[in-house]
Amino acid sequence: MHFTSERRLDDDVLEREFTLGEIPGILWTPRSASGSAPAPLILVGHPGGLHMMYPRLVARARHAAAEGFAAVAIELPGSGDRPRSAAAEQARADLRRALEAGEPVDGEIVDRLVLPLVEKAVPEWRAVLDALLSLPEIGGPVGYSGGVIAIGIRLAVVEPRISAALLFAGSFVPRSMFEEARQVTIPLQVLLQWDDEGNDRQQALDLFDAFGSKEKTLHANMGGHTGVPQFEVDDGNRFFTRHLK
Amino acid sequence: MHFTSERRLDDDVLEREFTLGEIPGILWTPRSASGSAPAPLILVGHPGGLHMMYPRLVARARHAAAEGFAAVAIELPGSGDRPRSAAAEQARADLRRALEAGEPVDGEIVDRLVLPLVEKAVPEWRAVLDALLSLPEIGGPVGYSGGVIAIGIRLAVVEPRISAALLFAGSFVPRSMFEEARQVTIPLQVLLQWDDEGNDRQQALDLFDAFGSKEKTLHANMGGHTGVPQFEVDDGNRFFTRHLK
Numbered sequence: 001m002h003f004t005s006e007r008r009l010d011d012d013v014l015e016r017e018f019t020l021g022e023i024p025g026i027l028w029t030p031r032s033a034s035g036s037a038p039a040p041l042i043l044v045g046h047p048g049g050l051h052m053m054y055p056r057l058v059a060r061a062r063h064a065a066a067e068g069f070a071a072v073a074i075e076l077p078g079s080g081d082r083p084r085s086a087a088a089e090q091a092r093a094d095l096r097r098a099l100e101a102g103e104p105v106d107g108e109i110v111d112r113l114v115l116p117l118v119e120k121a122v123p124e125w126r127a128v129l130d131a132l133l134s135l136p137e138i139g140g141p142v143g144y145s146g147g148v149i150a151i152g153i154r155l156a157v158v159e160p161r162i163s164a165a166l167l168f169a170g171s172f173v174p175r176s177m178f179e180e181a182r183q184v185t186i187p188l189q190v191l192l193q194w195d196d197e198g199n200d201r202q203q204a205l206d207l208f209d210a211f212g213s214k215e216k217t218l219h220a221n222m223g224g225h226t227g228v229p230q231f232e233v234d235d236g237n238r239f240f241t242r243h244l245k
Numbered sequence: 246m247h248f249t250s251e252r253r254l255d256d257d258v259l260e261r262e263f264t265l266g267e268i269p270g271i272l273w274t275p276r277s278a279s280g281s282a283p284a285p286l287i288l289v290g291h292p293g294g295l296h297m298m299y300p301r302l303v304a305r306a307r308h309a310a311a312e313g314f315a316a317v318a319i320e321l322p323g324s325g326d327r328p329r330s331a332a333a334e335q336a337r338a339d340l341r342r343a344l345e346a347g348e349p350v351d352g353e354i355v356d357r358l359v360l361p362l363v364e365k366a367v368p369e370w371r372a373v374l375d376a377l378l379s380l381p382e383i384g385g386p387v388g389y390s391g392g393v394i395a396i397g398i399r400l401a402v403v404e405p406r407i408s409a410a411l412l413f414a415g416s417f418v419p420r421s422m423f424e425e426a427r428q429v430t431i432p433l434q435v436l437l438q439w440d441d442e443g444n445d446r447q448q449a450l451d452l453f454d455a456f457g458s459k460e461k462t463l464h465a466n467m468g469g470h471t472g473v474p475q476f477e478v479d480d481g482n483r484f485f486t487r488h489l490k
Contacts, residue, residue, distance in 0.1 A: 194454070194463070205450065208465070209439070217474075218439070218465035220453070229460075231487065235480065242476065 001131040013065045015058070020131055022082065023124050024050060025074035028061035029137055032068055038139025039070040040244040041132060043125060043155075043162075045146025047171070048079025060145070060233070067237045069244070070138050074128055076148070077120040088116060095172075099198070110172040114150050118177075122154045129161060141244045145236065149207070150177050156184045164188070164243035166236050169204035170196055170225065181210040188216040189239045191232060196225040246376040258310045260303070265376055267327065268369050269295060270319035271302070274382055275310035283384025284315040285489040286377060288370060288400075288407075290391025292416070293324025305390070305478070312482045314489070315383050319373055321393070322365040333361060340417075344443070355417040359395050363422075367399045374406060386489045390481065394452070395422050401429045409433070409488035411481050414449035415441055415470065426455040433461040434484045436477060441470040 005017040012031040017024070033039035042064050046053045050073060061071035075081070078088045091113035098105045132138045141163040144152045152167045157180050165184075169192040188211055192204045208218045217239075221229050250262040257276040262269070278284035287309050291298045295318060306316035320326070323333045336358035343350045377383045386408040389397045397412045402425050410429075414437040433456055437449045453463045462484075466474050 194461075214467060215474075216439075216467055218463065220463035220465075222459060222461055229462075231483070238476070 001128075009058075009062065011062060011066070013062055015061075020074075020124075020128055023074050023128065024081070025072055025128060026050065026054075026057070026061075027070065027072045027132065028058070028065055029070045030065035030068055033070055033137040035136035038137055039068055040240070041129075041138050041140060041142045042069050042071045042240060042244075043129070043142065043144045043146075044071050044073040045144060045148050045152060045168075046073060046076075047147055048076035050075045050080050052080075063233050063237060064145075064240070067241055069143075069237075069240060070132075072128065072132060074124065077117065077124065085116070088113065105172065107175055111174045111176070114148075114172055114174050115176075117148070118150050118154050121148070121151050122158065125151070125155060126159055129159070133161070143240045143244050145240070147171055149173060153177055153180050153184060156186055156188075162186065164240060166191070166239055168228075169193075169207065170199040173203065173207060178207065178210045181207055182212045184211050185213055187239075187243050188213045189236065190216065190218045191228060191236075192218060192220040193223060193225055193227065194220045195222050198225055246373075254303075254307065256307060256311070258307055260306075265319075265373055268319050268373065269326070270317055270373060271295065271299075271306075272315065272317045272377065273303070273306035273310055274315045275313055277313055278315055278382040280381035283382055284313055285485070286374075286383050286385060286387045287314050287316045287485060287489075288374070288387065288389045288391075289316050289318040290389060290393050290396055290413075291318060291321075292392055293321035295320045295325045297325075308478050308482060309390075309485070312486055314388075314482075314485060315377075317373065317377060319369065322362065322369065330361070333358065350417065352420055356419045356421070359393075359417055359419050360421070362393070363395050363399050366393070366396050367403065370396070370400060371404055374404070378406070388485045388489050390485070392416055394418060398422055398425050398429060401431055401433075407431065409485060411436070411484055413473075414438075414452065415444040418448065418452055423452065423455045426452055427457045429456050430458055432484075432488050433458045434481065435461065435463045436473060436481075437463060437465040438468060438470055438472065439465045440467050443470055 001020045003016045003018045007015050014029045016027045057073045064071045078085045094109045142161050144165040147168040149167045150173050152165050156165050164187045166189045190208050246263050246265045248261045248263045259274045261272045302318045309316045323330045339354045387406050389410040392413040394412045394416050395418050397410050401410050409432045411434045435453050
């Protein structure tokens with residue numbers, strides 16, 4: 001892991017850009033984090049485009065840091081400045097065409113778009129986790145927070161160092177991942193924007209039902225796709241405080 | 246309103262039993278409540294049987310009092326020591342028979358059981374509200390918290406002094422009340438026990454969808470009918486703090 005920049009934000013959060021092999025990322029650590037008081041870590045998931053997403057990511061990281069959590073975001077394979085995959089670009093174009101035509105989205109398109117992304121992104125997250133947990137200021141336990149819910153599901157199943165996940169319903173989920181959802185046993189909080197027209201509400205409810213976790217909570221709110229209420233940010237922190245501290 | 250008993254609980258909450266006409270009830274006020282700092286009020290709804298429900302009611306009231314809220318519970322018509330209605334007893338017996346036989350519950354039974362209860366209980370709550378808001382230590386605004394969701398719906402529609410409601414999904418709701426739900430505009434938080442076998446989950450989701458409120462939040466949890474997690478009690482307090490203070 002190679003740190004390429006470092007700066008202190010107003011609230012004394014340390015922001016460091018890094019690369020791990022070909023994966024670029026950003027790590028935020030709270031003032032309190034040190035070798036003697038290592039911080040639990042939150043993996044901040046997002047739909048790709050680290051620079052475009054930066055304002056929202058840094059806001060989430062600073063909220064987490066205020067509660068003593070470190071946070072990290074990485075670029076997804078095929079997004080931002082990373083090399084494009086022709087197959088993924090084709091799947092994305094097919095999805096866009098279906099949505100613009102108002103057609104139901106074929107499961108085959110979702111599979112072509114999401115499954116390879118999960119296959120590539122999950123090992124990358126795990127490599128980043130290896131590197132970060134070797135830093136003295138990062139101690140675990142680890143939580144996953146965010147969208148691309150399929151990545152969160154796979155991580156929750158295969159990565160034992162992840163202790164809790166706050167998942168944003170609303171992205172497309174391959175049907176085969178419902179079976180994986182049944183294998184998830186860590187505490188979950190699932191956010192659903194009830195009036196998000198681009199979201200398949202019934203699929204989100206079916207997915208919540210499928211999760212095998214004994215502790216799982218669904219929070220449904222109004223406000224459209226991007227209108228998650230501010231109080232959910234605080235509540236997400238409380239969820240991680242219950243499970244990571 | 247006639248106070249019939251008064252005692253201080255350990256945490257300095259004042260507990261007073263009262264009667265208003267034929268309605269018995271219990272009022273809890275926090276230490277801080279006075280004529281110069283009147284407390285907002287939470288109406289604590291429950292399925293009836295004030296004495297049987299007391300342990301749970303006083304726990305909810307004390308949690309509310311810790312945040313500066315007064316709380317009140319009253320006996321439902323036909324419950325506890327109040328006179329029984331033959332029609333309601335018949336409807337209750339018919340419901341029990343259907344449930345024990347594992348039959349789907351006929352909407353006609355639900356109508357016979359719940360609609361007369363709503364018709365009687367809502368004016369009683371409003372009379373209690375008139376009496377309590379004339380006390381110097383109670384100031385409003387007012388929230389409704391609890392089960393018998395049909396009573397909460399009707400109150401939210403007809404009683405402008407109620408500013409927010411925390412509703413427990415899980416009781417039977419007459420179909421005609423879905424139309425009333427569309428007229429509700431106050432902020433709502435709806436609790437649903439996802440794995441409550443005695444609850445019609447799809448009906449609860451349909452009802453949540455029907456509410457006309459711009460701010461409405463659904464919290465679904467595991468734990469069975471009576472297993473609402475402790476963190477939801479705190480979150481309910483935060484909901485009322487956002488809307489009643």
